[in-house]
Amino acid sequence: MKYAPVQNFINGKFVSASTNKTLDVISPIDGNHLSTVPLSTSNDLDEAVKAAKAAFPKWSRTPIKERVQVFFKYKYLLEKHLQELAELCTEENGKVIGESIAEIEKCVELTEFATSLPQLVSGEVLEVSRGVECRTEHAALGVVASIVPFNFPSMVPNWTIPNAIALGNCMIIKPSEKVPLSCGKLAELLKEAGLPDGVFNIVHGDVEIVNAICDHPNIEAVSFVGSTKVAKIVYQRATHNYKRCLALGGAKNHLMVLPDAKEDMTAANVVASMSGCAGQRCMAASAMVGVGNIDHIINKIVAEAHKIIPGKNLGAVINKESKERIERYITEAEQQGAKILIDGRKAVVEGKENGTYVGPTVIDYVKPNMSVAREEIFGPVISIMRTNTLDEAIQIENSNPYGNAASVFTQNGGYARYVIEHASAGMIGVNVGVPVPREPFSFGGWNDSKFGVGDITGKSSIEFWTKLKKSTTKWNPEAGVNWMS
Ligand code: NAD
Secondary structure (H helix, E strand, O other), X not given: OOOOOOOEEEOOEEEOOOOOOEEEEEOOOOXXXXXXXXXXXXXXXXXXXXXXXXXXXXXXXXXXXXXXXXXXXXXXXXXXXXXXXXXXXXXXXXXXXXXXXXXXXXXXXXHHHHXXXXXXXXXXXXXXXXXXXXXXXXXXXXXXXXXXXOOOOOHHHHHHHHHHHHOOOEEEEEOOOOOOHHHHHHHHHHHHOOOOOOOEEEOOXXXXXXXXXXXXXXOXXXXXXXXXXXXXXXXXXXXXXXXXXXXXXXXXXXXXXXXXXXXXXXXXXXXXXXXXHHHOOXXXXXXXXXXXXXXXXXXXHHHHHXXXXXXXXXXOOOXXXXXXXXXXXXXXXXXXXXXXXXXXXXXXXXXXXXXXXXXXEEEEOOOOOOXXXXXXXXXXXXXXXXXXXXXXXXXXXXXXXXOOEEEEEOOOHHHHHHHHHHOOOOEXXXXXXXXXXXXXXXXXXXXXXXXXXXXXXXXXXXXXXXXXXXXXXXXXXXXOOOOOO
């Protein structure tokens, strides 16, 4: 085992969980045993909540300009430890090192945004009548929780950590049991940056801890990022217990390609979107709808996909079950009559035979009712459907239950605007394969890709992590009881 067993982080210290039950942490790159992760119990969560609750009064009363000083230092530390964090991310998640570096750079950008919060959360004040003022202030919620998935071991935690904490909350995070190592490193950096003990805590585990978070009477808000199946469970359970909840789910993102699209640029973007992070991105292109004759672009896509080599510029998928699931989808499409233009099944990387790789896969002549057209595959696979009109393409996109992202590739501004207006997704790209809005714009999908109000990052997150206090003050004694003077 390469690393010591993973521990919880409670009240500023790494501590053992109150259980001997653990899971193995295996590197998808080569099957190496990296560590073990504890399946903590609700007692461990109680300890973390107690620490967070104790830290809350002082932290929430610390002026925000002082609170964000921690995040200026944290940003510097992320940059200082970028290579180390990126290597850890690659080891536990399987993505290639360039992708891990980009992930940590995104953590830096997210933290930069948090340092700008003092400029964004100043309340409003107005003299509503003579000597009478109304004023609003954003107040922290208390102890909040963040439950995260495996596909971005550092970035998704940093969607919530800097904003929630800079806004005065104390946090419990539940990392994915598949990639628990990166979060521990983030805890070390937050401590080194000067975050007081108890403000940030980690409780590792699986379903039991997620349920305990949703049920805990002293947790005020729960953010969740993961599959739609679990997002629905968490949203229902947390709101049933009267908590504020924002639960981001899975995706099936459609790219609409028009015949006038720039061939090379489109092909490069389509392939980068479907194969980046081995297709394990909630913003990955998973379905492509070609409108009219786009054979010339599909030929380029195939040529481009041939340049994607497992183990070189394509990382591993998270585990054996994922690899088998993705390969099952490809086989099913083949059996249903789709044409496999490039087949990523049975990919093996020399010297890393125990790694879980799937090669880039391009499937053409997919019908909208096939499972590869409708379901999230979460692998480096693109399913190409063909239509005669843009309206038919939009109809296919609209009929999918998800709604994270949709993109159009064209040189025609009118068609681009038409897609922006008619696609049923929260994030739209025009000639952009992965339309993630950059800070200060917020991240969040529609439909079955998100449950709850608002978005998880950017300005929108301020509403989620705070509650508004409204005060009315009268400094006009002559007005007596009348504040409408
Ligand atoms: P997942 O839903 O399996 O797990 C997410 C978290 O929920 C983990 O911490 C896990 O321990 C916990 N969990 C798993 N099963 C549970 C259950 N039955 N009850 C309670 N908790 C449970 O997701 P994953 O496989 O880790 O991540 C991949 C998924 O996340 C994909 O569907 C992807 O699209 C989605 N995702 C979405 C976004 C977004 O912004 N919408 C971002 C990243 C990932």
